[in-house]
Amino acid sequence: MPRPRSTAPAWPVHAGFVAVLTVAGTSYALAGPTGRPLVFFLVTALPMITFLISLGNGSLPDRRPWTLAVLGLALLLVIPLRWPDWLGGLHLGRAEGSLTDLTMSTAHTLFLMGTAVALRRRASADPGGMIDAALFGICAGGPLWEWLVRPHLPDGATAGGQLLLLGDLLVLCAVAGCLLRIGMMAEAGRGTLAYLIATSVLTLAAMITSAAPPGGEALWSAELLLAAFLCIAAAPLHPGASALTVPPPAAAQARKLRLWWLAASLCANPVIAAVQVIRGEQSSSLLLPLGTLLVVPLVLARIRLLSTQRDRAERTLAYHATHDELTGLHNRRHITAEIDRALVDLDRGALDEVTILLCDLDGFKPVNDRYGHPAGDAVLRTVAARLTAVVRADDLVGRLGGDEFLILCRGSAGLDPTDLAARIAETVATPVALPDATAAVGVTTGVARARPGQGLTREALISHADAAMYAGKAGRGRPSSTLEAVRHQA
Structure with a gap:
C-alpha cells in the first residue's frame, strides 16, 4: 500500500536537490560561453516539469496559486530561449528597462499573486496578513535598493529601468513576506515554504550581486539564480506542499500584530533619508517618494482594520455581557x-x-x-x-x-x-x-x-x-x- 503523500519522508527531496544543485552548479562553472546558456535553460525548465507533474497527479489540490506560479515559470522560460546571452552578458539587475527586465518582473508579479492567493486561503480570518506582507516588502526592499543596488547601478541605467528594477525588488520581498506569514500558520507545509523562501532570497541575492560589480564575471549571480530555480523546482515535490494552502483551525489563525511593526514601516523611509544625509549623498532617490506613497496608505489600512476588529470585539463582548448565550434573550x-x-x-x-x-x-x-x-x-x-x-x-x-x-x-x-x-x-x-x-x-x-x-x-x-x-x-x-x-x- 503506498504511503500517503503528506506522511512521506522528505529526505529524498532534500537529497535530490543537493545532487542536482551540485551537478548543475559544476556544469555551469565548467561550461564555456556556448554551453552555459544550455545549462541555464535546462535548469529553468526543471521547475515547469515538477510543477506540471505535481498538478497532474493531484499532489497540489488547491490548483489556483500553483497555476499562477506555473504561468510565472513559463515567462521565465522565455528568457533563455529568446535572450540566451542575457545572464552571461551582465544584464541581470542593471536597470536597462529592456523587455527582458519586464518579462522577469511580470513573472515575479505572478509569483506574488500566487502567494497572495495561498495566504488568503491560509489566513481567511486574518485579512491583515496581506497588508503585513506588503509592508514587509517595502520595509525590506527599501534598504536593499538604497544601500546595495542603487549605488552600483551603471551610468546607462534608465529612469524606467530603475523603476522596473525597484518594483521587482519590492515584489520579491513581498513574496517573501507572504511566505513568512503563511509559515506562521502552516506547520505541515514549512518544508515547502523553506524552498519557496529560499527561492526569493536567492533571486534577490542574484540581482544584488549582478548589480554590485561594475563589470566582469557574472558567475556568482548565475550560480545563485540556478540555485533559486532548483529550490522552486523542489517545492512542489516536498510532502508538505499539499498542506500549504489548507486553511488551519480557527484557533490557529489568530496572530497579534505588534505595534513595532507599524512603527518600523513608517520609519523605514526616514531612516533611509537620514543615512543618505549622514553619507553626504546629494542625489535624489526614487525609493523615498514611491515608498512613502505605498507605506502610508498601507499603514492607515492596517490601523483601520485593527480599529474595525477592536470595535467588533467590543460589540461582541457587550452583547455577551447583556444576552443569554443559549437563547439570545437579555440575561x-x-x-x-x-x-x-x-x-x-x-x-x-x-x-x-x-x-x-x-x-x-x-x-x-x-x-x-x-x-x-x-x-x-x-x-x-x-x-x-x-x-x-x-x-x-x-x-x-x-x-x-x-x-x-x-x-x-x-x-x-x-x-x-x-x-x-x-x-x-x-x-x-x-x-x-x-x-x-x-x-x-x-x-x-x-x-x-x-x-x-x-x-x-x-x-x-x-x-x-x-x-x-x-x-x-x-x-x-x-x-x-x-x-x-x-x-x-x-
Whole structure:
C-alpha cells in the first residue's frame, strides 16, 4: 500500500536537490560561453516539469496559486530561449528597462499573486496578513535598493529601468513576506515554504550581486539564480506542499500584530533619508517618494482594520455581557437593570405604568429527562422565539435562568396583561418538533404592575410576580395573570 503523500519522508527531496544543485552548479562553472546558456535553460525548465507533474497527479489540490506560479515559470522560460546571452552578458539587475527586465518582473508579479492567493486561503480570518506582507516588502526592499543596488547601478541605467528594477525588488520581498506569514500558520507545509523562501532570497541575492560589480564575471549571480530555480523546482515535490494552502483551525489563525511593526514601516523611509544625509549623498532617490506613497496608505489600512476588529470585539463582548448565550434573550443582569430604569422613568412621570410578566415552564423537566439536554435546549430556544414574537415591539424579553423567563412592558398603551398571558400560554403550548420526537410544554405566568406613587422597588415587583406565578401553579384553574391584576388594582 503506498504511503500517503503528506506522511512521506522528505529526505529524498532534500537529497535530490543537493545532487542536482551540485551537478548543475559544476556544469555551469565548467561550461564555456556556448554551453552555459544550455545549462541555464535546462535548469529553468526543471521547475515547469515538477510543477506540471505535481498538478497532474493531484499532489497540489488547491490548483489556483500553483497555476499562477506555473504561468510565472513559463515567462521565465522565455528568457533563455529568446535572450540566451542575457545572464552571461551582465544584464541581470542593471536597470536597462529592456523587455527582458519586464518579462522577469511580470513573472515575479505572478509569483506574488500566487502567494497572495495561498495566504488568503491560509489566513481567511486574518485579512491583515496581506497588508503585513506588503509592508514587509517595502520595509525590506527599501534598504536593499538604497544601500546595495542603487549605488552600483551603471551610468546607462534608465529612469524606467530603475523603476522596473525597484518594483521587482519590492515584489520579491513581498513574496517573501507572504511566505513568512503563511509559515506562521502552516506547520505541515514549512518544508515547502523553506524552498519557496529560499527561492526569493536567492533571486534577490542574484540581482544584488549582478548589480554590485561594475563589470566582469557574472558567475556568482548565475550560480545563485540556478540555485533559486532548483529550490522552486523542489517545492512542489516536498510532502508538505499539499498542506500549504489548507486553511488551519480557527484557533490557529489568530496572530497579534505588534505595534513595532507599524512603527518600523513608517520609519523605514526616514531612516533611509537620514543615512543618505549622514553619507553626504546629494542625489535624489526614487525609493523615498514611491515608498512613502505605498507605506502610508498601507499603514492607515492596517490601523483601520485593527480599529474595525477592536470595535467588533467590543460589540461582541457587550452583547455577551447583556444576552443569554443559549437563547439570545437579555440575561438576568440586563433585564433587572432595565426594570430599575423603567421604575425611575415611572417615578419621574415619563411612564404611566410598568408591568412585568414572570413565565415559568410546566413540564420542562420531563423533556430533559426523556430526550436529553440538547432537546431541552432546543425547547428553550423555541420558547424564547415565541415569547419575542408575541409581545409588543418595545417590550423586553429576558431569561432569568433555567426555564424561567421575564417580560418587561413599559407603559400601558396597547397592553392587556390578561390577554397577553393568554396568548403566551397558547403559543408556548404548541408542540415543538425535535429531531426524533415532538415535545410539548406549558407555561404559568405571574403578572405584577407598578403605577406612579406606589413606590415599588424592583425586588418587590418581581416578588409580586413570583407570588402570582406560584399561585397560578397551585390553582391551575384560574389564570394567575388575572388574579394578580385584580390584586394590585385593589
